[in-house]
Amino acid sequence: MPPRSSPTVRQQRLGAELRKLREQSGMTASQAGALLGADQARISNIESGRLGLSAERLRTLSRNYDCDDRDLVDALAGMTGDRARRWWEEYRETLPTGFLDLAELEHHALELRTTQTATLPGLLQTVDHARALFRETANPIPPHEVEYRVSFRIKRQAVLYRDDPLAFTAIIHEAALRMQFGGRAATRTQLHHILEMSESDHITVLVLPFEAGAFPAPGQTIVYAVGPVPQLDTVQLDHFHGPVFIDAAEQLDTYRRIVDRMESLALKPEESRDFIRDIALAL
Template sequence: MPGRQNPTLRQRRLGTELRRMREQAGLSNSQLARLLGTTSAYVAQVENGKSSVTVERLHAIAATCMCANQPLIDALADIIVDREKGGWWEEYRGILSTDFLEVAELEAGAQRLATYTSTFIPGLFQTSDYARVLFAQTYPPLAQQHVDLRVTFRMRRQQAVRSLDLPHAAYIHEAALRMRFCESTVLVDQLESLIVGSERPGISVRVVRFDADVLPSPSENYAYMAGPIAELDFAQMDTGHGGQLFDAPAHLARFRALIAQMESSALPEGESRDLIRSIKDEVESKHA
């Protein structure tokens, strides 16, 4: 069977976990292939996410690798069962970069979210006008139709996440609330929308003040998507060259520690709303 040319993020993660399962059992690629009665090439393709694997084959691999982590096996089986269900983001494949699609795919498979932004309002809380300003300021400049496409995609992401009722802890640095890269009316509307959004069930918006004692590193914007089990969590960080994904246990542990630091240094929810409202009133009064 020919391999997939473009495996999805979850298909690649399935392969990664199967490779880890094999390595933890101390088996080489060829040893596992021999025990399963298949070829090394097939094992390599599966571990790269480029060849499909059935639930039965998954159980055979887990048994051969002496994996006793039943929650992990069940979660991987769910990925296999869901693999033919294309998400809404697939409509944009080949039109938008995979960075956009992968974030949407991660959110669709998450059980809860945690985000930190230091330069702008989190994407899942942005108004369309605010998002349009952000995309219009990318370099090199985008054509208007591509700006509109990205805004539409972001609004669909918001709708999709809200329909899932995912718990979301959003930590926002005060600098992001005060950035004036858009017209004051756009910023005022955005801050008001953020206040309203922060009052939805399951949503926690907390501000990290300029004078916070601790500012967890890294200072970049990042998101943590908790999967059905901890082993299938993902972290994503914005960089100057696009989004970077992390799934290695050591990296995930580091991001969990960063979020715990954020939890201890950010203002409580009520005080955060008060600060956002005061900044909104300040912007309004200066440009009345």
């Protein structure tokens, strides 16, 4: 099988974790390839995410690297061999790859925690709210692409409705709740939708009011995706040029503390629902 030309973020992550294990063992790519019956180029392509590998081969590599973290090895093995064509692949020719990588991240996460200070969580947006956002991009996009993006965003929300729904915590600043994207009626509908979703057992909505004062990372949208083991957690940040994905251990720890701090400053779930309800009633 030839190397992939554009590996996904998940495929790149698997390769990067294997590279970490190899480097920690002090083994070169040539040595690793020799033990596996392959050449250095194959190991390099695996570590870049350009080539896949079976769970059996991954376990062989982990033994060669003297990795005794069984939970990590099991989690990495679970990332191999997934050749199922997921729903987001139908958008590969029409949307930026970062959108698809985000959908893949959400699909495989065990839990998502997000902080929103200027916009509302994509997983909780209504069609009208999402459409209003996409119509106001820095570089205007044609109407048909707006609809592609709205459709994609709504389909991403399936992770909240599946048989094993994703555990989702949204920490939303008051500023984001008060912004009237799409007008008063659309905003009122959007707030009622958030209220309805917050009643689900697997969804927690927490409001960070203006009166809470200062908080870390103001203005930055953070999505913290919990993996099967802490080493495989991922942070996604929004930027004008597209999603950015972070997985370095020190950075993960920093963003985990930021999200924890913002959650500690936010209102409790029932207080948050009352707060959102009051804003909606005032519209």
